[in-house]
Amino acid sequence: MPMNPYVIETENLSLYYGRKPALNSLSLQIPRGGIHALIGANGAGKSSLFRVLLGFETPIAGRARILGQDCSALTPELRARIGFVNEEHTLPDWMRVDELTRLQRSNVAWNQESFEEVVRNFNVQPQQKISQLSRGERAGVSLALALGQRPELLILDEPTLGLDMVAKRTLLESLMYSSAAQETTIIYCSHQMEEIERIADHLIIMELGRLRYMSEPDELCQRVRLWAADMAGNQADLHRLPGLLEIQQIDGVTQLMMMDAPADFETHLGSMGARHISNSAVGLNRAVDSLLASGHISRRAAGNFNQSGSHHA
Numbered sequence: 001m002p003m004n005p006y007v008i009e010t011e012n013l014s015l016y017y018g019r020k021p022a023l024n025s026l027s028l029q030i031p032r033g034g035i036h037a038l039i040g041a042n043g044a045g046k047s048s049l050f051r052v053l054l055g056f057e058t059p060i061a062g063r064a065r066i067l068g069q070d071c072s073a074l075t076p077e078l079r080a081r082i083g084f085v086n087e088e089h090t091l092p093d094w095m096r097v098d099e100l101t102r103l104q105r106s107n108v109a110w111n112q113e114s115f116e117e118v119v120r121n122f123n124v125q126p127q128q129k130i131s132q133l134s135r136g137e138r139a140g141v142s143l144a145l146a147l148g149q150r151p152e153l154l155i156l157d158e159p160t161l162g163l164d165m166v167a168k169r170t171l172l173e174s175l176m177y178s179s180a181a182q183e184t185t186i187i188y189c190s191h192q193m194e195e196i197e198r199i200a201d202h203l204i205i206m207e208l209g210r211l212r213y214m215s216e217p218d219e220l221c222q223r224v225r226l227w228a229a230d231m232a233g234n235q236a237d238l239h240r241l242p243g244l245l246e247i248q249q250i251d252g253v254t255q256l257m258m259m260d261a262p263a264d265f266e267t268h269l270g271s272m273g274a275r276h277i278s279n280s281a282v283g284l285n286r287a288v289d290s291l292l293a294s295g296h297i298s299r300r301a302a303g304n305f306n307q308s309g310s311h312h313a
């Protein structure tokens with residue numbers, strides 16, 4: 001059977017908690033391979049998406065497939081091909097690390113070598129009790145258990161929350177290794193841009209339960225540029241510029257963060273009375289920040305969010 005090119009596919013997926021939409025007609029295709037960073041403001045729907053994908057929540061509309069199978073009817077065989085690590089690193093506290101390993105071994109196509117490698121990196125002893133592990137060590141065991149399954153797909157929901165620098169780096173390195181050496185497709189949800197910058201091959205930005213943007217990090221950095229100009233009081237029409245993400249006044253200079261500015265943008269600004277026009281590249285952190293901020297701006301301006309022109313997939 002030919003391999004499905006997508007690990008995740010959703011079509012007009014909607015999930016409500018009471019009257020509140022957590023996912024709002026979300027359509028998304030995540031291709032197989034690499035590390036995909038899932039980004040979005042608090043409440044954007046990232047964890048809700050994971051809950052639907054793993055079969056913990058039932059959507060009110062739309063479809064969701066994971067590794068080609070409908071998420072509402074995941075078989076144990078399919079679940080064994082998926083690893084999931086969340087910020088709580090939920091583990092059975094009453095067990096020792098080696099007891100937990102034995103239990104896992106009997107359940108799935110276990111790879112002891114992958115498990116031990118990660119556990120060793122986190123300095124965890126097999127005889128240690130889970131309840132006595134530090135937060136970083138718990139994260140390590142939790143990741144090692146997921147990687148020991150050699151999952152085809154590994155989903156991580158803010159796994160580095162509360163970890164120190166060394167534990168964070170160890171976890172990220174284990175992920176990069178698994179992605180490269182074991183061909184595990186990784187979906188990584190985090191608010192830490194420096195982590196995303198380090199490991200992500202692909203960005204998925206969600207906003208209000210919808211897809212806001214998808215591309216490789218480099219593409220986003222090429223499409224977003226910071227323009228600066230002396231507008232000499234001609235501000236009125238700037239807010240209507242297509243592709244405007246953010247506008248700021250700094251020391252009398254107008255700064256415009258633009259996405260996909262047209263080739264004649266400088267001339268256009270000139271015709272609006274701008275002088276001393278310049279533009280520069282921005283880093284990934286700043287580009288993502290502006291995209292997220294632009295959602296807030298358009299919502300404030302419109303009273304609610306209008307998606308037209310905001311999806312640059």
Ligand SMILES: Nc1ncnc2c1ncn2[C@@H]1O[C@H](COP(=O)(O)OP(=O)(O)OP(=O)(O)O)[C@@H](O)[C@H]1O
Nearest residue numbers: 017020021022040041042043044045046047048049
């Ligand atoms: N169990 C729940 N009951 C009611 N509302 C919920 C529940 N879980 C999530 N929500 C709401 O659904 C929306 C999406 O929440 P979700 O946790 O998916 O966002 P998120 O992108 O993961 O946010 P964060 O980055 O803060 O973790 C939010 O508005 C949230 O208040």
